[in-house]
Amino acid sequence: MGEGGAKRRMRGIAPRKDFRCGANPSPKRVCRTVLVALSHKGRGHINERRCSLRMPGGNQKMSARYEELKGLKNIGQKYAYTDREVMLYACGIGLGADPMDENELAFVNEGTFTPRPLKVVPTFASVAAWGSGPGEMNLNRVMVVDGERDITFHQPLPVAAHITADSSVLEVYDKGKDKGVVISHQTVLKNEKGEKLATLVASRFARGDGGFGGPNLTQPDPHKIPARAPDKTIDIVTRPDQALVYRLCGDRNPLHSDPEFAKKAGFPRPILHGMCTYGITCRGVLQTYADYDASAFRQHVARFSSPVYPGETVTMDLWKDGNTISFEAKVKSRGVTVIKNGKTVLG
Ligand SMILES: CCCCCCC[C@@H](O)CC(=O)SCCNC(=O)CCNC(=O)[C@H](O)C(C)(C)COP(=O)(O)OP(=O)(O)OC[C@H]1O[C@@H](n2cnc3c(N)ncnc32)[C@H](O)[C@@H]1OP(=O)(O)O
Numbered sequence: 554m555g556e557g558g559a560k561r562r563m564r565g566i567a568p569r570k571d572f573r574c575g576a577n578p579s580p581k582r583v584c585r586t587v588l589v590a591l592s593h594k595g596r597g598h599i600n601e602r603r604c605s606l607r608m609p610g611g612n613q614k615m616s617a618r619y620e621e622l623k624g625l626k627n628i629g630q631k632y633a634y635t636d637r638e639v640m641l642y643a644c645g646i647g648l649g650a651d652p653m654d655e656n657e658l659a660f661v662n663e664g665t666f667t668p669r670p671l672k673v674v675p676t677f678a679s680v681a682a683w684g685s686g687p688g689e690m691n692l693n694r695v696m697v698v699d700g701e702r703d704i705t706f707h708q709p710l711p712v713a714a715h716i717t718a719d720s721s722v723l724e725v726y727d728k729g730k731d732k733g734v735v736i737s738h739q740t741v742l743k744n745e746k747g748e749k750l751a752t753l754v755a756s757r758f759a760r761g762d763g764g765f766g767g768p769n770l771t772q773p774d775p776h777k778i779p780a781r782a783p784d785k786t787i788d789i790v791t792r793p794d795q796a797l798v799y800r801l802c803g804d805r806n807p808l809h810s811d812p813e814f815a816k817k818a819g820f821p822r823p824i825l826h827g828m829c830t831y832g833i834t835c836r837g838v839l840q841t842y843a844d845y846d847a848s849a850f851r852q853h854v855a856r857f858s859s860p861v862y863p864g865e866t867v868t869m870d871l872w873k874d875g876n877t878i879s880f881e882a883k884v885k886s887r888g889v890t891v892i893k894n895g896k897t898v899l900g
Pocket residue numbers: 574697698699700701728732735755756757758760771772804806808824825826827828856857858859860861
């Protein structure tokens with residue numbers, strides 16, 4: 554028997570099933586849910602492909618798949634990290650590329666010679682409990698992309714910690730067979746005293762799994778970008794090997810490192826992790842409006858509208874209105890917007 558998941562997590566290592574979208578959907582599990590639903594509700598009929606349960610008498614359509622996803626919850630997942638993970642994440646989002654830049658060194662060097670207290674990038678919260686989540690979603694993982702991320706920072710993250718992650722699915726938006734399904738889920742990170750460190754809301758866009766029925770829900774409107782010209786524009790260069798470094802922070806999805814897998818998913822080559830681009834936009838706000846003060850961040854939100862390829866330059870447009878920074882990001886060389894509806898709240 555190998556090392557157990559809980560033990561690996563305590564040692565700051567992602568559990569073995571660290572890419573959790575599930576390569577092999579488990580029909581057994583879905584059908585068990587249907588059987589339970591059937592035994593409770595009596596009559597009904599099962600739609601074989603998606604195990605959709607249609608109740609007789611009226612047009613109420615209940616989807617067992619919807620119920621299965623909506624019910625996922627995983628409370629009390631234990632993790633630990635050290636300054637090693639903190640610095641690796643900072644390198645993973647490209648900080649420290651200029652070894653003479655003291656502002657960036659503060660995130661990638663613990664100051665064993667020149668006293669320099671290590672700072673933690675706020676969006677490190679996204680990998681601090683990598684592998685946590687509400688449970689197995691049984692999605693076609695080749696077709697899953699990260700859709701949106703919204704992190705609320707309750708207090709600055711320590712440079713090393715034992716933390717607990719409580720995860721649950723918030724909502725499931727079935728966009729239809731041709732579009733896919735958006736699953737919104739939340740993870741709350743707490744320190745050993747039980748105080749909240751960060752609340753992460755993630756939306757995964759599963760392009761191959763829509764059309765199973767369920768309530769007709771509309772996603773909340775994303776943050777609106779001001780209509781005026783940007784107040785500031787900055788360029789952030791990514792390295793050709795950026796995804797190969799970033800994946801060591803936890804997300805080993807082959808979409809970011811294996812050309813054959815990327816082709817299967819419809820991309821000409823491996824794409825950068827959405828969460829790496831997310832961290833890069835956090836860098837952009839840190840350097841432009843926060844004077845590299847990580848403790849100033851209250852919230853950071855972004856929607857991934859198109860992938861970035863490692864090695865590309867990300868151009869970020871920023872708008873400041875009081876404590877709210879709005880942002881978008883483009884890859885000018887391809888003429889695409891890669892981040893939309895971005896918002897940071899500083900305090
Ligand atoms: C914890 C989570 C982790 C999950 C596992 C992921 C592991 C990671 O390793 C994977 C990654 O990092 S992938 C890289 C980052 N993500 C991307 O590059 C995605 C880029 N975006 C796209 O491809 C499309 O916008 C796409 C496909 C997202 C949408 O394109 P379209 O279908 O053309 O969208 P559109 O027609 O404009 O809109 C349809 C409805 O969907 C809503 N929507 C659009 N973009 C969204 C997005 N990014 N996130 C969430 N919802 C989104 C729209 O509002 C619209 O809704 P409605 O039908 O209600 O009007």
